[in-house]
Amino acid sequence: MEEPKYYDIRHVAGISTHIDIDNSVVESAGSSFFDTAVIRVLGQKGWGVLTVDNFGEKSRAETDGFIQEALKFAAVTEEPVELADAPGGILPVPVMKEDPGDVSLGEKCELLLSIEAAARKPGIMNTRARYSESSGTVCFTDSGGNEYSYEMVRSGYSVVAVARKNGTMQMGRESEHTISGLNLRHKEVKGSLAAERAIKLLDALPAKGGRMNAVLDQELAGVFAHEAIGHASEGDLVKEGVSVIKDKIGEKIGDGCLTVVDDPTMPEFGFMPVDAEGVAVHRTEIIRSGVLVNYLHNRQTLAAVGNGVAGHARAVSGDVPLVRMSNTFIENGDSTMDEIIECCRDGILLKGSRGGQVDPGRGVFQFNAEYGYIIKNGELKEMVRDVSLSGDILSTLHNIVMCADDRKMTPGYCGKGGQSVPVTDGAPHVLLKDAVIGGQGV
Amino acid sequence: MSEAGEIAELSETIISAGLRVADEVEVYLAEGSSVSAELKRDIIGEAGASDAWALGIRTIKDGKIGISSTSNPRKWRQCLDAAVASTILATPQEWNGLPGPADLKRKMDVFDSEIEIDISVVCELISGMLEGAKEHTVDVAGGSAGLSTGRVTLANSSSLLYTREKTGVGISLETISGTSTGYEFDNSCFIKDVDPEEVGRQAAFLAAHSVGGTDIQSGAYDVILSPLSVSQLIGAVLLPALNGRNVKAGRSFFADKLGEKCMDEKFSLYDDPFSGPGSTTWDAEGVPTKRLDFVKNGVLECFSYDLKTACRYGEKSTGSAVRGGAGGSPSIGVHNLYIDGPRSDIADERALYTHSLIGAHTANAITGDFSVELSNASWMEGGSYGEPIRSGMLSGNVFEMVDNIGGMSHESRTIGSIILPSVRFNNLQIIGK
Known part of the structure; x- marks a missing residue:
């Protein structure tokens, strides 16, 4: 019988709960159950991978059988794989203020209904609120004898209001998502905010496209850190040659005011106590004062590429670990937001995010703000809607010339390779010179 | 996979247990196995297999619908209990019952008996793509190929029991030349319908052709969107607006426009559940499917409904329920969406062509406004590719665009469950240098 060079098993089992409210009707509220393991095996060359449902019920003999079967798949691979040594270790999961598991689904429903009701203001045609909660146990073992297990609960809600005139x-x-426990109490103000914004946007003008100075709010600048810098620093993309910042370690790729960090140890939505390969997690500076200092790695990409630390592997239940971001942010600078608006002179303030996308090999990104304000003579003027920002990573990094001292973190989800993982992005207000702004206004 | 008899027996057990506490019970079972391999640059770095089993249960009691799912066949009772508990919180609604069996004679072709779920076949697909990619001087950055087979079973307390077997093959290749990238893919139920060499050739062409792109001045241009680009915008904006639930909830642009001409007369949009990769004679709730003409020559003719939305608002289900998997609630979707209209040589006159869009999902689904970055853009004239374009942002409004179509190409392509041509739009706004 062939012995694997290495194997690991990551088993995730738990319960997911959802509530969906549409125009005060509870469309659906309930729980479902998941239980899947991924077995990865290194043969003579690359990885063999087997996905197995209901792994908790399997015997040791069955597990050995899975490892042998995975080896057969590994036999068709040709890529030689080396795994860098990386210290294991697990952090405690932050204690929750109120465990959502202790609150009945009925009470969560009532709380969500009150957030949704707060959005029902004159002029609002439709209100919708959703709650999701995932509570699970992750168990990791590998052929080196490492074993970790932890339990985590992630929960959050969103509320949407549609205005018509x-x-x-x-x-x-x-929306708000968290690992710190139930976050549905006393959140009616969020429903009101969604409604008020929808109503205000009815009178907002479409943004005028073109090149101009832009101030990015904390949420959008966080998306910038994630899309434009974070993805390109992922070790697998660097290894496969599809990152525009490959071979640039030690180079000054941004303005001196720019420091960008990925930190899975922060008790935010992207927190993980240990990575998906059993490696201890660390704060990793990607850019320090404008200089590219580290890539994000798993054990394989660290061995292949170097320049960074492992501990950035993540996986959803039933899928293989990939190099991923966790809590990614631009560090505070020493300016104030008012100074930044004043230095912008004429341009646009972009607020909120409807998401973004990047082609890290080409070095081009796009993302969309929820709304914005025109800046004239260093002062905020009228509101605008539907405003996007695009650009190429390498020139844009030099154009972030001021960072405020008001960093804020915003939770969300990030997709890569068909896997969607919880992340937090953050930044202070930043000034981006000569940005490409998209909008339909003329 | 399990024997068909075992599945029928399990469904019956769950239904009879459920009927003790609920008025109606529905069981949705999905089983499948797949093999796949991943390229790391131009060599296979990972290969594997997956077996999946999932059970979704819905119970209905006094017009209240509950749902749960599990991946464990032995835990069906826990799943049933959770579904019943879920009915308690749902708002009661008008409900006319789950459908009984219908005489569905038509046979749908979504199963390829030639497909063997064998990793060596996957490796051949990958070799084919790599061979095709050699036609241009680019580096292969990654790619994948996979084969799958699956069976879904739908049973309910109105004596309905349907099963469908389906196969799938999917391939993709990613290429790069300097900082010029290319990506191409294909999916089908039938292995003979995918052409790995052509996918490889096309992925390599995209990266090779985009090298040395030139800047474009901001302004209004005639733009040809590839089938992929059109599908990205249609999926983000037009499909949600045709969904009956969004229409009745007051968040669809089309809500009060039924029977009106709200698109170009050269634009038609229909769901044909009998032709294409999503073909089926019954939807995810067991309602017989039918062709739906959403837009005929520019006139808005219908919206799509599932049972729940239809009953609540006094409409009829259009057989449009779909599920992402057994774990998901049924929701309103499409089976095979066709975009059609008069075809012509749309690339004869000079236009900007874009193969793909970056950030199409950020389009405003309520208003239709978007501004997205071009990907693999190029001038096109006389039916051929001209100079590549380095970068540019395309801004517009999807609802306005479909009201002013410049033309549709002769050939169509299947992207997921949408079958569509390239479409020419005149006078769209580009933000460039």
């Missing part, structure tokens, strides 16, 4: 519609959205 004279045949035009606009939407406002608020």
Whole structure:
């Protein structure tokens, strides 16, 4: 019988709960059950991978059988794999203020209904609120004798309001996701905020596209850190040659005011106590004062590429670990937001995010703000809607020339390779010179 | 996979247990196995297999619908209990019952008996793509190939029991030349319908052709969107607006426009559940499917409904329920969406062509406004590719665009469950240098 060079097993089992409310009707509220393991085996060359449902019920003999079967798949691979040594270790999971598991689904429903009701203001045509909660146990073992297990509960909600006037519609959205326990109490203000924004947007003008100075708020600048810098620093992309910042370690790729960090140890939505390969997690500076200092790695990409630390492997239940971000942010600078608006002079303030996308090999990104304000003579003027930002990573990093001292973290989800993982992005307000702004206004 | 008899027996057990506490019970079972391999640059770095089993249960009591799912066949009772508990919180609604069996004679072709779930076949698909990619001087950055087979079973307390077997093959290749990238893919139920060499050739062409792109001045241009680009915008904006639930909830642009001409007369949009990769004679709730003409020559003719939305608002289900897997609630979707209209040589006159869009999902689904980055953009004239374009942002409004179509190409392509041509739009706004 062939012995694997290495194997690991990551077994995730738990319960997911959802509530979906649409115009005060509880469309659906309930729980479902998941239980899957991924077995990865290194043969003579690359990885063999087997996905097995209901792994908790399997015997040791069955597990050995899975390892042998995975080896057969490994036999068709040709890529030689080396795994860098990386210290194991697990952090305690932060204690929750209120365990959502202790609160009945009925009570969560009532709380969500009150957030949704707060969005029902005159002029609002539709209100929608959703709650999701995932509570599970992750168990990791590998052929080196490492074993870790932890339990975590992630939960959060979103509320959307649609306003309508004279045949035009606009939407406002608020959401919050967390690992620190139930976050549904006393959140009616979020429903009101979503509604008020939707109503205000009805009178906002479409943004005028073109090149101009832009101030990015904390949420959007966080998305910038994630899309434009974080993805390109992922070791697998660097290894496969599809990152525009490959071979640039030690180079000054951004303005001196720019420091960008990925920190899975922060008790935010992207927190993980140990990575998906059993490696201890660390704060990793990607860019320090404008200089590219580290890539994010798993054990394989660290061995292949170097320049960084392992501990950035993540996986969803039933899928293989990939190099991923966790809590990614631009460090505070020493300016104030007012100074930044004043230095911008004429341009646009971009607020909130509807998401973004990057082609890290080409070095081009796009993302969309929920709304914005025109800046004229260093002062905020009228509100605008539907405003996007695109650019190429390498020139844009030099154009972030001021960072405020008001960093804020915003939780969300990030997709890569078909896997969606919880992350937090953050930043202070930043000034981006000569940005490419997309909008339909003329 | 399990024997068909075992599945029928398990469904019956769950239904009879459920009927003791609920008025109606529905069981949705999905089983499948797949093999796949991943390229790391131009060599296979990972290969594997997956077996999946999932059970979704819905119970209905006094017009309240509950749902749960599990991946464990032995835990069906826990799943049933959770579904019943879930009915308690749901708001009661008008409900006319789950459908009984219908005489569905038509046979749908979504199963390829030639497909063997064998890793060596996957490796051949990958070799084919790599061979095709050699036609251009680029580096292969990654790619994948996979084969799958699966069976879904739907049973309910109105004596309905349907099963469908389906196979799938999927391939993709990613290439790069300097900082010029290319990506191409194909999916089908039938292995003979995918052409790995052509996918490889096309992925390599995209990266090779985009090298040395030139800047474009901001302004209004005639733009040809590839089938992929059109599907990205349609999926983000047009499909949600045709969904009956969004229409009735007051968040669809089309809500009060039924029977009106709200698109170009050269634009038609329909769901044909009998032709294409999503073909089926019954939807995810067991309602017989039918062709739906959403838009005929520019006139808005219908919206799509599942049972729940239809009953609540006094409409009829259009057989449009779909599920992401057994774990998900049924929701309103499409089976095979076709975009059609008069075809012509749309690339004869000079236009900007874009193969893909970056950030199409950030389009505003309520208003249709978007501004996205071009990907693999190029000038096109006389039916051929011209100079590549380095970068540019395309801004517009999807609802306005479909009201002013410049033309549709002769050939169509399947992207997921959408079958569509390239579409020419005149006078769209580009933000460049």
